[in-house]
Amino acid sequence: MTTLKIAITIAGSDSSGGAGIQADIKTFQAHGVYAASAITAVTVQNTQKVYDIQEIRPNIVAGQIQCLFDDMDIHAVKIGMVSSIVLIETIADTLSANSLPPVVLDPVMISKSGYALLKEDARKALIQSLFPLADVVTPNLFEAKVLVQRDIQTLEDMKDAAKIIRDLGAKKVVVKGGHLAGEKAVDILYDGVTFQELSSERFHTPHTHGTGCTFSSAIAANLALGKSFFEAVTLAK
Template identity: 45%
Template sequence: MLARALTIAGSDSGGGAGIQADLKTFQELQVFGMSAITAITAQNTLGVQGVYPLELKAIEQQITSVADDIGVDAVKTGMLFDEKRIELVAEKIKHYKWNNVVIDPVMIAKGGASLLTDSSIEALVNKLLPLATVATPNIPEAEAITGRAITSLDDRKTAAKDFLNMGVKSVVIKGGHASSDNMVDLFFDGSSFHYFETPKVDTKNTHGTGCSFASAVTAELAKGNTLFASIENAKKFIHLAIKHSLNIGGGHGPTHHGAHRQYHLDSTEGKTWQESIPTK
């Protein structure tokens, strides 16, 4: 049977991020995609012009409808908007006892618009993150959640430990905002730090990269891959999507979700390494 993945996130009318990016990614990775929309955004490559959250009942019914009939092999959360919606989604995840849970703590859109209310971080930390198989924050999101400045790889390692102290089983702190020539994503599973490195691509067309990476991890988990393999495959997927991004619109254009079918990594474009931490 085809693997099934559910995204619980906001709709991006511009098609580059959110529900639209998630479903494109699921389809590209040969997973049956389902959605529960938490909010509708008026959005394009230039920014977010409006955010319109859906009623709690509408979100709850979407999740129940697909879960009770079709079933879910992996679930990903994106933009949840506020604490009430975070708490609702957390309750549904616990109700269905989902094991493959990818939490992408979406807070700020590419153009700078806030997609999460200030009072929601406490609910995110206390209600949702402890349910995560893996959380996938970027550096600004990790800073907001942990309350610490992150300016180096060592800072990211410390923040990763903070996430696990919050109850997260594992975390990927992405490196797109780091000032380096290479894009290094840090994965911490509690016993080892794993580093996934690709060359940084000089492009402004990076809209939806976080959503697409997280949904790629979700798709790979839905297919039964290990967490490490899922992150590794997602890293390759998103690197090609950024490298061959689409020059659409007047601002931050979207990534190219179909790039992995047309292009392949060469021998210089990806490496991984591991650093074990001392046992207590």
């Protein structure tokens, strides 16, 4: 008898439905994984712009997470937008109190339109509190640059960044290269021992809202289904 796999997304709500909690739930369901959620913030946004953000109270965020662990067998956790130190520490404390399945952390920092989604003083807390809990961290080039404090222009730069990010506490790293110049979109996967370059044809489209959320939640869904790290990322790509 097949057991239904369950994954939690811990992230912000996107009123346009293209990113955040909404994108994660759609992605989990597309993979045949039951979607549960803990909402960290309500955003006022459409596919073009983020207008405003209202954080959810930390005790409510913690309660959403804990009640799910109390009731369900959780097979994966995806963490997306967490904008403040108090929310980051609350989520870390709540998760640490439970036996954790694979955790995928998408270190969301800024929206496509330039709206800051992670407060500047919260970056250190993100690294110190959530990286050690993460089985996979999935920064894009901008986020990787912020994390490693250096420019990234080549695939070798991406590999160096992946090493540094793993040294910050993450077990495995996917540096997304979609914003790097070239005919193909190349991501760098690193598990602490082996690098893998994962390339695909570049899609020339303006409809990129929520692609990072969808990618990281697809990785989480595949991990919930028992796939290995490299297999989960390859299928997500």
